[in-house]
Amino acid sequence: MKRFRFKTMMSLFAVIAMFATSLSVYAQDVKEVSAAQRTVTGKVVDQDGNPVIGAMVVLVGTTNGSATNLDGKYSLTFKQNNASLELSSIGYETVTITLDDHQVVADVVMPTEAVKLDDVVVIGYGVQNKRDVTTAITSIKSDEFKSLPTADFRDAMAAKMPGVQVLTLGGQPDGNVSVRVRGIQSATSGNDPLYVIDGVPCDARAFANIDGSDIESLEVLKDASAAAIYGSRGSCGVILITTKRGSSEKPVVSYDGQFSLSQVAKKIDMLNAYEWAELYVEARNGAYLKEQPTGSIGDPASARNSTYARIKPQILAYLYDETGTLTDTDWQDAIFRTAQTHKHSVSVSARTKNYNYYVGANFLQREGTIIGSDFQRFGARMNLDGKKNRLKYGISFSPSYSKTNYVDSDAQYNADGVIAAALTTPPVHPVYNADGSYNWDMMGLFKKEDNIGVGDTQTNVTLNAVALATEIDDVREKINLIGNAYVGIELFDGLEYKLSLGGDFYSYNRNYYRPSYIPDANVKNLISNRDQDKTQDGLSSVGIVASTPNATYNSNQYFHWNISNQLMYNKKFGDHSVNAIAAYEAEKQNIKTATITGEGLAGDDKIRTTKGKTLSVDDCLNNEYAYTFASWLVRAQYSYKGRYMVSASIRGDGSSRFAPNTRWGYFPAASFGWRISDEPFMKNATWLNDMKIRASVGQTGNAQIGNSEYLALYGSATLDLGNGLVNQVYPNQIANNDLGWEKNTQYNIGVDATLWNGLLNATVDLYYSKTTDMLFDVPVSSVSGLTSSNMNIGSMQNKGLELNLSHRKQIGDFSYELSGNFSLNRNKVLSLGDEDAPIIKTASYSGAYYITQVGQPVGCYYLMVQDGVFHNQEELETYPHFDETLVGDFRFVDTDGDGILEKDDDRQIVGNYMPDFYYGFGLQLGYKGFDLVANFQGVYGNEILNLERRYLCNMEASFNMMKEALNRFPYGELNRATRKSTGNNGACTSTFHLEDGSYLRLQTLSLGYTFPNRWLQKAKVSNLRLYLQGSNLFTLTNYTGYNPEVNKRASDALTPGEDYCSYPVPRTFTVGLSFNL
């Protein structure tokens, strides 16, 4: 009984997870036989002589125990004769040794367990033996985070967890990651999973500064039954993060350092200056011949009526140049660089009989692959846990600071977007003038008329991408302080009460300054010599008109607290084991924001803040708002012999985000597990070591909506009734006391199996989920005064399959592991309210559409189908086309078959950003000290709307274009080159802009060597490991943009998957070193 209690107490209290069974030891008043006090020491090794770290060493019959340190050594002091020690550790067979009464040294060999069955997983409000888990949970451990070269620890989750899609939306040095668990659960509310750090729920912002080296384990609760314990915030999955605790009896100092070099993994293949000039000339001639069918391409500018049909001599010169020495700028090379990253983390940790601690600090300095962008982070963590008699307590504190020099990679060419400016600026323009100053000819030198009357008024104006990247200040700083404390007490046998308080403070501020020497993108702001003196022969730029500099300062402060009362009961009665928890908790988040915006005077660039600027009345304001949650929950788990397991829970959540009528939502869940391999009738199936069948059902909610959706709200404005301006206040939102939670009901069936003594481990899950009461802004009767309102209307479903397989084997010194996972999710909208009217929304460009309609996945592309070009007049005459369409223009499919091509009527659903399936697989090899790891990830069957192609492939040559443009008619199957596009080639977003986003990527490849500890003993160094790693080494894809995971509006499920310029993802080479002292 004592023995049992010892063990269960362990798994209950040790939220700290991995080395749980070696963690807590309880002082116990044991009747001891009078004997001399002695200290027994020894070293524990496995059958290969490797030290066994963290093994529990317990004096049998007592709870007096210790754990082995990183060298496998232990030490235990007691006064007892006829003593025996029991040694246990996850993955090893439990060994009991008997000591002689005077023995003080006892080295032990602990053979590894043939099958590594027992493991502990964090399940939310507790931990559970992995054997007993009855829901769909997937987890990764600290090792996966160790050598991660990026800033966002979530990158480590990529491709390793079935059902969890981790998307790198861009290659920003501070990370740009989106996580989706089992697809999209809501059309209009958020789809981000809930993050919980050491038991405290938080927004994504709270871990913006968390370093992967502090993380002990990360669990994802995927099915509704597991997530239902988080109730209203569980429907998009829950990610539980557990930070490190001290686990070694002797203080251990760990260091991990890396240095990386990154480059963009891919450049877009753009035209060089000579190719561009050729297309430029062809496009002007094309426009001329359209207007003047009797003309010839040899006609001089003076013969051409339209300015856009005239050809600049500077560009014509490229066609006759044989020297190859004319300006030919690769603008991508101009803004990309080889970027360096330094990363260091150091920690000290230890555990003693009564307390354990972990203190760590980390530093990251990461340059972006775009000039002018970088990221810096300093972080620290202190975790302290202790116990005294029946009391246990702990405190954690983690401060961090980060600073980002941001460049705008996502904006368009006319909105200071660096990538867009680099891609669209013709290569005939240099970056710098001869005197080293920035060149601004791309601002429309070719628009201006020169002395021979040539000026193409329709050439597009761009800005100098290098100047944008380096001269605009955009500094973003974050300070994050996370802390929590708990105190627990064992009230009586098996019953424990715990009170925990958590909080975090987060401050974000941004200082933006756009100096006056970056002109506004308008040809008027480019001064040419001819502007100053009309008699000038040539035309060249001599300067720019300074812009009005503007400065913006934003400050956002978040304060969030959480208080939780928990009562836990844990008891085993023979073959029956019971585990229950009841909790009552509350939390509040308070947000304060402030903005100051002002404009300065030209040349006023010394003070790059709002000081001295003319402030904008409408844009200088502060605000404060808050939301609250109060919750209670009850969960009971029962297991009979570890063979039949049942779990049931219910949570009630109340939130300030919902109206009094619907304020409280109730979220029940139940699950059942059956270890079929333990049944007597399976005894003969010796090939089957372990097999568990799981079934679960649960209901969760989605509270990711605005803070005041249900309130009656008022707007204000001014008016004049005859005596000057006065303020009016008008209602603009009707109190909606029925606005309620989106609910998600999910069913899950899964199997976990271990076959052939661990040669094959398999997990399969099948699920079906249905979201109901989906919030939509639907048209309402105007008699209410409003024309639309948010209502709980609409439903959709997801169903899917997840598969995880691994195979592991040890052959002498050689070990290997193969693992793979596969995820498939199918989303379908079931209803959209009374009339089921489809929701049609536009992309960043108003001519590109998305549709959400019943029977289809949410957010489908809804475009015309481009089907080749018209090769000759005959084809043109025999197929529906737009009025203006000419030979050489795009042919579009007449979808409705009415013989008339219409942009609205001939659209169709042509794809979706959701993949058909995604997968990951990996290989690990080990030989003596060497380890080799390769991880691949892939996505299949998603489409991306590469909207930037409307510029980069428009055949107008007013921007630079992709090499692909060389395949224009009649040389290839793209439309003809003309400055005056006809037939809606460019204006009509179509399948021409849609691309297959499938890819297979070698995410990481690393090779490491761990030096044998015996070489290092003199230096008191252990576990010295040196490694080389490559990240994002290659990607097999047909996608022509930078990154097939791109998604411009990741938070809007109705319009996903658009690429309209994004930060390219880097390829990174890392060398790293880690050791313990």
Next chain:
Amino acid sequence: MKLKSIIALAVLSFGLISCTEKFFEQYPSNSITEGNFYQTESDFNQGVYACYAKLKTQSGFHITELAHRSDECILRSMAVSTQDRYDIGHFAENSSNAIMKNIWDAWYNGIYRCNDVLDHMPAEVEGKMAQYKAEALFLRSWWYFNLYRCFGGVPIATKVETPADSKLIPRCTEEQMYQRLVEDLTYAAANLPATRSAEVARVTTIAAQALLGKVYLTFGKYAEAEAILAEAMKDTNYGLMTTTADAFDIANKGAKNKEFIFILYYNKSNDNGHGYWYSASTSVKEDIQNPTAEFKAIYDQAKDNRFTLIDDYVKISGSVYAMKKWNDTYDATYTDQVGNDYPHLRYADVVLMYAEALAQQGRVSDACTYLNKTRQRAGLEAYTTSDKAAFIRELAAERGREFALEGQRWFDLVRLGLAEEILGADQNHLVFPIPNAQIEIVNDNSILWQNPGF
């Protein structure tokens, strides 16, 4: 830590999070919410301001579309951008006409604003609060009356209704509409101030009386109309200006204008002006199509001094010629704005409505006296008749001349029973179709049904 203190802490923490209702009430500091608005008299005043502000939404319906519905203006040909107006002008509108949808939405939004103010008022009010209540009731009546005149019976909401409940309110009967308007306007007339403040666009007693008079006439309650209009004419704060042109002279804007009773007030100097109404791009009369020649024919063009108001233009700049009735100069700062006010009700209307009330009761010669007040002001000789039908015909013409382009003529001709004869409208087109989108949202023909013929 002792067990006792742990328990104490636990109890305390339960206590901390037990004060639930307050805990859930979180209001954003930069939004005005139900929780912090309608606390003071000034809050109610600002709410009433918002009701007035809504008058200008879709004011183009009064200024332009109603003139096209009548014979004042016409679109000779159709363009995509003007199709809805063209259809309204040619009795060809269908239930998806965007203009009708927009006024339905805008007027109900105005009603919602009024209801929101009224909902938050205490049951018993006096002083300023009674005035605010009266103003909200007046404006709500204005919108309901116009909804009635355009669509017939419509759903009546007398308090803020949730979107779900709004779908359940059926179209009202004539009687229900009549009762609603009379009750509300009677309250308004009794509680509005008698004299104008500096805020000249705020309505006074006479506005409620005049509107109530129009309601009575529209519902055929002529004795009641006579009584209330007689009451209105006792108000010495208001009266006829020397000429109609004086009433529209920008120099008489504001307090000097004793003829304007209920107006849209514009102030060009603080960005609350408007562009020219009915300006022309040429001074060549033959090239100016609106107002129509048919409409101009109702004037004695030689004698009637009101004719020049709609026929003379003042050159403003190269291709901008301002119609004399709406003539003003551009503001120095807001260089595309002018500041003419737009009258919805003016004293001449009270006088002519009084004439109408008398005539409809058979007192035709008495009625002539009042008709002649505006005729003679316009420079025309006195009109006499004892034939009621002839009088009504002359009244319609006189109202047309007096209120040209003021959004009155269509409703006048319908009320006087002359729309079919003069404008060629068929019976079904005396009202507009209920917007189809609304019928689809309600989706219940026993609640919101379409007017016949649409």
